[in-house]
Amino acid sequence: MFEKLKEKLGLGKKDDVTTSRENKGTSINVAASSKDFEDIAGNLKISLIEADVALPVADRISNVLLKKLDDKSIRLKGDRNSVFKEAVRATIKEVATVNPMDLVDLAGRKSPFIVMFVGMNGTGKTTSIAKLAEIFKEKGFYVVIAASDTFRAGAIEQIALHGEKLGVRVVKHQAGGDPAAVSFDAVKHASKIERSVVLIDTAGRMQNNKNLLEEMKKIKRISNPDSIILTLDALSGTDVLSQAKLFDEAVGIDGYIVTKIDADAKGGCIISLLSETKKPILYIGTGQTYSELIQFSLDWYLNRLLN
Ligand SMILES: Nc1nc2c(ncn2[C@@H]2O[C@H](COP(=O)(O)OP(=O)(O)O)[C@@H](O)[C@H]2O)c(=O)[nH]1
Ligand SMILES: [Mg+2]
Structure with a gap:
């Protein structure tokens, strides 16, 4: 990389x-x-x-x-x-340099801790949620995933499969259902359980899709997330900045997960993101398996770059 x-x-x-x-x-x-x-x-x-x-x-x-x-x-x-x-x-x-944000630490202070994931299609929302589910589970949290991507064919099955493999509860409705209602049910379920985390998967679609933006706002309104995380594909280069702006204007972004760093030969989008938006990168995806999600720090990046 x-x-x-x-x-x-x-x-x-x-x-x-x-x-x-x-x-x-x-x-x-x-x-x-x-x-x-x-x-x-x-x-x-x-x-x-x-x-x-x-x-x-x-x-x-x-x-x-x-x-x-x-x-x-x-x-x-x-x-x-x-x-x-x-x-x-x-x-x-x-x-x-931006203020860091530690999702696991935050989750330890409020239950259920609700995180909503947004991002363009294919940027790695679902995969990152599965990876995070494992991290939270290892830290002793009860994890619930809301299968709120009810739009893309196969999305519910994809996340349900991850849930099975990880031994994590996935709340789902039928395909084409109301994604906000799914998030509501997931939060309701988690509310009964101490030290719980709700990870809300959402649909990607295209950048300028108005329905998607309205749908995201509705999920946000109904589930009242503690954090909203945007996934960005490192391979989209400088386009990550326009995506960050678009999603921030629509729902307000607290931080990022930058995926596919393993395939990113360039590496510059990380500097752009931090410097232009001043929001933290929480994790980076370094591969397709569950363990390939690592906590980001600027020192980690600089050491990779300069050593
Ligand atoms: N190499 C690599 N592939 C990734 C990473 N994160 C996700 N992917 C792959 O990217 C594709 C799209 O991921 P997915 O989670 O379905 O994206 P979504 O549409 O945003 O939910 C899948 O094939 C994932 O395996 C990563 O960090 N590295
Ligand atoms: Mg997905």
């Missing part, structure tokens, strides 16, 4: 970053001119854009980097690669 961004930043190998004019092995030190720094920042901006970072974000990062490189304090003697690396790390931290 993230090979492209790593390669573009020249961070994969030792000793071959910054401008080509500089000699191998020399350090960024007082001899480096402002022009060199501008070149470095310019290169970084292009790398970021090529790796799916949205233009305004790439602009901001390269400007912050330029300031850092110009700052005398980082013109210390040292391995050029590590100086550059630390500057990139500090820069991305500066633009992409």
Whole structure:
């Protein structure tokens, strides 16, 4: 994962970053001119854009980097690669740090804890719900899944199968039924049980489908979720930003799960999302099996990118 961004930043190998004019092995030190720094920042901006970072974000990062490189304090003697690396790390931290959110921790404080999942078709809602169901179950919660995707053929069977495999209760109605009514029943069922979590699956469809948006609002009204999580497919690149905006305007998003990170060679959408929306990424999907959902942290990402 993230090979492209790593390669573009020249961070994969030792000793071959910054401008080509500089000699191998020399350090960024007082001899480096402002022009060199501008070149470095310019290169970084292009790398970021090529790796799916949205233009305004790439602009901001390269400007912050330029300031850092110009700052005398980082013109210390040292391995050029590590100086550059630390500057990139500090820069991305500066633009992409947001308040973290821990779903398991929150669920420990209120029962039933209700989470509604939204997102475009195929982004990984159902799969992520199954993975989370396992995480909550392992932590000793009673998990109820609401099969509120009553629209897509096979969706109820898909989630019911996950429920069977995981030993988790799935509340379902017939296909084509009212998704809000399903969520209502799931919440009602969970209300009788201590330390319970309700995970509401919803239908995806197309981005600009008005019915979908109305349906989501209705599920929200009826189930009164504590958190609304948007799943985003890392492979959609910078489009994740328009999806985030659309869903946030429709129902209000508390955080994201970014899926298919295992197939994402670019890796830039994570920076864009954090930096532009200032909402947390809670988990990332790194494969199709239940255990392949890991809690996200910016340090995890930066370590992947820079080491
Ligand atoms: N490689 C990979 N595939 C994933 C991941 N998350 C979901 N998928 C796959 O993406 C496809 C769509 O997932 P699904 O949960 O049905 O999406 P939904 O329409 O949003 O409910 C399925 O084939 C999943 O196995 C992930 O993190 N990595
Ligand atoms: Mg689904």
